[in-house]
Amino acid sequence: MWTVRLTALGLAVGAILATTLLTVPDSPVAALLLDRQRYSIFPYPFTIQNLIYLALAWAMGDLYRRWRAGRRERAFLRAGFLPEDPHAMLQLHELGPIRRRVAELHDSESGFLPALMDLTILQLQASRSVDQAINVLTNALALMGDQVDLRYQMLRYMAWLIPTIGFLGTVIGLSLALHLIDPANMDLAKVVGGLSVSFYTTLVALVASAVLAFVQHAVQEQEERALNAAGQYCLRNLINRVYIDHDSPAARP
Template sequence: MTKREYAFLNAGFLPEDSITMLELHELGPIRARVAPLHDAESGFLPTLMDMTILQLQASKSVDQSMTLLTNALSLMGDRVELRYQMLRYMAWLIPTIGFLGTVIGLSLALHLIDPKNMDLGRVVGGLSVSFYTTLIALLASALLAFAQHSVQEQEELALNAAGQYCLANLINRVYIDQEKPGGAT
């Protein structure tokens, strides 16, 4: 998913030089180009550009557009966070199940203790299995948590980069003529 997001950042939707300014009438074709490129699950940059351009065209206010961009980034960040709820739950659940396996294994190993006929090999074998369940669960949980963190970090970096791109190349470049009707300024 992040490859697609970074491809949008490199697509050159907006001027990136240090001198080009954009006027409101130039934003329509840009919006028409990016609008079909996003959906509910992906396309941070096209989504942000589409929403921001629409706000600029409707309100002719950079301040309102900046507020919209900030709010949209916040909501998108929350959406990214929510995507990883189940993985975080699984990273918690796996060691819990491993610990339950340890408790059950200890209980079963204790039942193997017969003071009249002590077979330490069976008891120790049962204890070993019970401790291995926790070890395996902790390792699996650590790997899952690392993978979840790595992927979420890349997605959040892509979202931040899309926000920075919109700020630098759209919000900060828009020229809105503030001339009042009748020629007065």
């Protein structure tokens, strides 16, 4: 986790450095993107804009991890753990090898489909009841859905933090501009510098938060779709295919 975050922060620092080298100080682009101007109240590179970029990079690093996790979950659906022939049936004695195959493929962080199959097969073997297996599958899906949602708590906080940082820059810039307004001896350049800080930080923060919100929703949707697909896969290819002979000696209590 920290490796991805530090890599994202390193890339952000590199992008800030490249933008610094490619822009002219006091130019409109440098003032907007970096707050690199003569009358800025923040010493460069310790500006509100750069802080926003670092926060965005941190969040994007976490989203990259979640995107990779979502792709792995989708790959499990193509692994062929269960027969998908519409005419195929499964008997209880066939479930043991399947469970042993998937038991090592999941943990607390990943493996929706292997975990659901493991729990459902275990319940089928223990109770020989399809109804109880369906209840276990339903409860497991609900718990995993809550777990997925919890993984995005920090990202939701970052989506709130970024515009908040921008609004802090707005308040600071406006306060400075108002403080410098003196009809008897007004330094117009410093007043304009304070106003530019107030508006530019808000603009950069809103754009960054909009990008973060879009990517977050797209990645979370991918992960939630993978969980739903895993549940449908278990229901269609495991629950609906298993045959339990209640007249056999093994099925009797």
